Amino acid sequence: MNVNVALIDDVSPETQLIASEAGPAPKRIVVGYGFWIFLLSDIVMFAALFAAYAVLAHATAGGPSGAQLFNQVSVAIETGCLLASSYTCGLMSLAVGSQRRFRTYLAAVVTFALGGAFLTFELREFAGMIAAGATPQRSAFLSAFFTLVGCHGLHVTVGLIWLAVMMAQIAVKGFRATVERRLLCFALFWHALDIIWVWLFTVIYLMGVIS
Amino acid sequence: MSLLGKLTWSAVPIDQPIIMVTVAGMVIVILAVLAWITAKGYWPYLWREWITSVDHKRIGVMYLVLALVMLLRGFADAIMMRTQQAVAAGGAQGYLPPEHFDQIFSAHGTIMIFFVAMPLVIGLMNFVIPLQLGVRDVAFPTMNSISFWLTASGVLLVNVSLAIGEFAKTGWVAYPPLSELQFSPGVGVDYYLWSLQISGAGTLMTGVNFVTTILKMRAPGMSYMRMPVFCWTALASNLLIVAAFPVLTATFAMLLLDRYLGFHFFTVDGGGNAMMYVNLFWVWGHPEVYILILPAFGIFSEVSATFSGKPLFGYRSMVGATMAICVLSYTVWLHHFFTMGASASVNAFFGVASMIIAVPTGVKIYNWLFTMYGGRVRFEVPVLWTMGFMVSFVFGGLTGVLLALPPVDWQVHNSLFLVAHFHHVIIPGVLFGVMAGYNYWFPKAFGFKLEPRWGAASFWCWFIGFHLAFMPLYVVGLMGMTRRLQHYDVLSWQPWLLVAEGGAVVIFAGIICQIMQLVTSIRHREQLRDTTGDPWNGRTLEWATASPPPAWNYAVLPQVSSIDAYWLRKQRALTHQAQPAQEREYTPIEVPKNSAAGFSIAFFAVMSGFALIWHIWWMAGIGVLGIFLTILVFAFREEEEIKIPAEEIAAFDRAHQAEVAV
Numbered sequence: 045m046n047v048n049v050a051l052i053d054d055v056s057p058e059t060q061l062i063a064s065e066a067g068p069a070p071k072r073i074v075v076g077y078g079f080w081i082f083l084l085s086d087i088v089m090f091a092a093l094f095a096a097y098a099v100l101a102h103a104t105a106g107g108p109s110g111a112q113l114f115n116q117v118s119v120a121i122e123t124g125c126l127l128a129s130s131y132t133c134g135l136m137s138l139a140v141g142s143q144r145r146f147r148t149y150l151a152a153v154v155t156f157a158l159g160g161a162f163l164t165f166e167l168r169e170f171a172g173m174i175a176a177g178a179t180p181q182r183s184a185f186l187s188a189f190f191t192l193v194g195c196h197g198l199h200v201t202v203g204l205i206w207l208a209v210m211m212a213q214i215a216v217k218g219f220r221a222t223v224e225r226r227l228l229c230f231a232l233f234w235h236a237l238d239i240i241w242v243w244l245f246t247v248i249y250l251m252g253v254i255s
Numbered sequence: 256m257s258l259l260g261k262l263t264w265s266a267v268p269i270d271q272p273i274i275m276v277t278v279a280g281m282v283i284v285i286l287a288v289l290a291w292i293t294a295k296g297y298w299p300y301l302w303r304e305w306i307t308s309v310d311h312k313r314i315g316v317m318y319l320v321l322a323l324v325m326l327l328r329g330f331a332d333a334i335m336m337r338t339q340q341a342v343a344a345g346g347a348q349g350y351l352p353p354e355h356f357d358q359i360f361s362a363h364g365t366i367m368i369f370f371v372a373m374p375l376v377i378g379l380m381n382f383v384i385p386l387q388l389g390v391r392d393v394a395f396p397t398m399n400s401i402s403f404w405l406t407a408s409g410v411l412l413v414n415v416s417l418a419i420g421e422f423a424k425t426g427w428v429a430y431p432p433l434s435e436l437q438f439s440p441g442v443g444v445d446y447y448l449w450s451l452q453i454s455g456a457g458t459l460m461t462g463v464n465f466v467t468t469i470l471k472m473r474a475p476g477m478s479y480m481r482m483p484v485f486c487w488t489a490l491a492s493n494l495l496i497v498a499a500f501p502v503l504t505a506t507f508a509m510l511l512l513d514r515y516l517g518f519h520f521f522t523v524d525g526g527g528n529a530m531m532y533v534n535l536f537w538v539w540g541h542p543e544v545y546i547l548i549l550p551a552f553g554i555f556s557e558v559s560a561t562f563s564g565k566p567l568f569g570y571r572s573m574v575g576a577t578m579a580i581c582v583l584s585y586t587v588w589l590h591h592f593f594t595m596g597a598s599a600s601v602n603a604f605f606g607v608a609s610m611i612i613a614v615p616t617g618v619k620i621y622n623w624l625f626t627m628y629g630g631r632v633r634f635e636v637p638v639l640w641t642m643g644f645m646v647s648f649v650f651g652g653l654t655g656v657l658l659a660l661p662p663v664d665w666q667v668h669n670s671l672f673l674v675a676h677f678h679h680v681i682i683p684g685v686l687f688g689v690m691a692g693y694n695y696w697f698p699k700a701f702g703f704k705l706e707p708r709w710g711a712a713s714f715w716c717w718f719i720g721f722h723l724a725f726m727p728l729y730v731v732g733l734m735g736m737t738r739r740l741q742h743y744d745v746l747s748w749q750p751w752l753l754v755a756e757g758g759a760v761v762i763f764a765g766i767i768c769q770i771m772q773l774v775t776s777i778r779h780r781e782q783l784r785d786t787t788g789d790p791w792n793g794r795t796l797e798w799a800t801a802s803p804p805p806a807w808n809y810a811v812l813p814q815v816s817s818i819d820a821y822w823l824r825k826q827r828a829l830t831h832q833a834q835p836a837q838e839r840e841y842t843p844i845e846v847p848k849n850s851a852a853g854f855s856i857a858f859f860a861v862m863s864g865f866a867l868i869w870h871i872w873w874m875a876g877i878g879v880l881g882i883f884l885t886i887l888v889f890a891f892r893e894e895e896e897i898k899i900p901a902e903e904i905a906a907f908d909r910a911h912q913a914e915v916a917v
Contacts, residue, residue: 067475067812074394078467081497085459089501092535096509096520103526105519180518184526187518191509209890222895 079229083236097188105183110252122165129158130238143219260870266420278418307849309396318378325370332363334759341756343742344749356741357424364427375689386797387483389474389813394467396847402457404857409454416446423447431521431529436514449864462496476815483795488553491581499542506535537588545584551688558637559623563630569622576615593664602661609659636710640691643718651679672732675725698790702802703783709772716765724758727751794822801911807844841901855885
């Protein structure tokens with residue numbers, strides 16, 4: 045929410061009359077908008093993977109099904125970590141908005157730790173399944189499962205690297221406009237990963253256990 | 256495990272004389288060009304002004320050069336196929352062995368769609384869109400450079416496949432199970448997948464960039480309904496890129512996982528579903544058709560309005576039709592495989608949806624006709640291409656409506672009738688559009704017009720050659736000839752295929768004329784020079800600035816109060832005779848600094864792609880690391896923009912009265 049409020053504040057009074065005639069938008073809006081468009085494209089890519097998963101969800105080829113494999117407790121904790129990291133990421137955006145270095149670092153460290161915990165749970169789940177013979181090579185269902193969940197995990201990994209680089213940028217460059225814009229994009233990215241995870245949790249883990 | 260993965264000397268096809276002679280020719284040409292650049296000492300200039308440039312105009316020109324070079328490669332493939340089919344009748348086997356013929360038709364389709372049509376269209380959008388919007392650059396200039404260089408990476412990999420290894424033998428769509436490891440164990444499909452993954456990433460960035468540019472960066476006063484139609488069509492096209500290319504990326508990623516790690520997305524065993532690939536491929540593939548054709552429609556709109564001296568007829572309906580096509584293009588993908596075995600109601604739905612698209616397209620045709628009706632049409636070269644398009648495309652579209660009927664499609668599915676149809680819409684649609692745009696905007700890019708006689712000759716060769724080459728294919732298609740035949744037994748097909756071969760030769764003459772047009776135009780550039788910046792009496796803002804435009808495009812951003820903003824300004828200047836030129840206040844302009852990031856990322860992307868194709872895992876790792884480090888260096892650079900002093904802008908403005916008139 046804080047992000048949206050900040051965006052509206054950027055618009056000067058006369059441009060609010062007819063927004064489409066206002067001339068080129070300020071850089072902050074252009075960057076945020078462009079990143080939104082990218083996120084939409086990323087969601088389309090996930091949509092294709094979701095479609096593949098939906099088609100192949102029952103193609104277990106005699107192998108284990110989701111109901112036999114998924115551990116709901118572990119997934120629930122994992123989900124909690126990711127959702128909490130989104131909250132701390134929001135706190136980080138607030139700290140960036142008021143240009144408070146220590147609070148930014150603190151929120152970033154907690155976000156990083158929660159994201160790292162999420163990944164650890166996910167990798168443990170993968171390792172357990174592979175040890176039990178439920179590898180992605182076993183069936184089309186498992187191929188689709190590992191690809192969809194793994195693609196999200198890959199995004200989280202990229203997010204963690206990005207977050208680390210951004211902290212280095214604050215340390216070296218301080219809160220200058222380019223750094224703040226990149227942090228805005230990072231926050232959008234991190235929240236979008238949450239949205240995708242909510243779908244993923246529903247479609248794979250909840251629906252998988254029900255059926 | 257060898258250090259070089261699967262790569263050995265046997266990867267070079269020295270036993271194939273046709274390939275080796277081609278490769279030798281290509282290497283000699285490349286070496287000659289490089290030697291010439293070195294001898295002339297052009298490297299610093301090239302590096303500074305082109306390779307590291309983030310100027311949308313330079314990037315646009317580079318896209319067009321890349322695409323025109325690849326057009327020669329794609330056409331060489333085409334005429335080889337035509338020649339093979341012209342001679343390989345009865346017991347004759349022709350001169351191309353099946354495994355080579357299969358690579359040629361796969362490479363032809365891949366190159367023509369991804370590395371000719373796409374860069375032609377994207378190149379023109381790059382050059383024109385910011386100028387038409389009256390702004391100084393695209394939203395993300397460095398990302399634009401990365402987009403271009405990733406496209407060039409894909410081009411490089413496809414061409415490397417000629418010399419080292421092989422290309423896919425699966426057709427340009429690479430359907431599984433044929434494209435799975437089990438049936439295509441070679442590196443051909445990997446070349447196809449990695450080159451398209453890399454260039455696809457670039458295309459996606461282009462889409463993000465242009466959607467943002469068009470929606471968020473327009474000159475003051477340019478509301479949506481005051482945008483030139485080309486901007487609208489480009490917006491639709493880029494929205495489609497953003498929504499379609501990620502599907503292709505995901506689909507290819509799944510096929511790559513199947514091939515590299517033994518997954519079971521599309522395999523025949525393990526529960527895989529090959530038809531899922533076909534569905535996903537065309538969820539991208541059908542919008543792709545409109546990604547290419549919509550900007551061409553925009554060009555025809557600009558050309559027909561400018562050269563008729565009239566505003567475009569039905570601007571609002573044109574915008575509506577464009578956006579309708581944009582949405583409808585997602586509802587028709589299944590018509591590419593009616594024979595899949597879906598139920599009659601599913602096929603009927605997609606058949607009806609496909610036919611509905613003909614409605615907004617028809618609206619456009621009538622709009623162009625009514626634009627020209629009653630106008631004083633100047634038959635310059637861009638108008639020739641436009642009229643050729645209108646005559647020919649209507650018939651190509653009608654055969655499309657025929658194919659949209661599932662029962663008809665079942666009869667001619669996978670035949671040369673289909674091949675004739677899609678060439679009938681893509682060549683007169685996309686290619687003629689791009690040629691109209693090339694002739695139309697060339698003087699804006701270089702400050703002199705293209706020579707019209709060679710241009711007209713080129714048009715007539717293409718127009719006649721196209722019909723000679725493809726009308727016979729409808730006939731043999733109806734006679735039952737399927738596509739991709741290396742040889743055939745039915746002798747009654749051969750006369751038609753000989754005519755098609757003749758058509759290909761006439762098209763070749765058209766290409767020669769185009770090269771001659773460029774050469775003679777450069778040679779006679781002083782006679783063809785345009786100093787006004789407005790050689791065609793244009794209507795839109797790009798004609799309001801100097802030709803070629805300065806790095807900053809506009810010294811002062813133009814104020815827009817209507818559609819056809821520049822035309823209105825010229826009319827006002829005529830009625831309010833000779834207003835004293837206002838003394839303008841110049842302020843320094845910040846332009847983005849050059850960046851080698853695009854070139855560097857492309858270098859490492861080629862390295863990674865090549866390494867992944869040949870299973871050289873350490874090298875792939877170095878490539879990925881290189882890309883990451885490049886991004887890091889870029890992110891930490893200190894200076895991001897260069898300030899151009901007001902005096903320099905004022906001096907340029909005084910030298911180019913054209914822009915002062917704005």
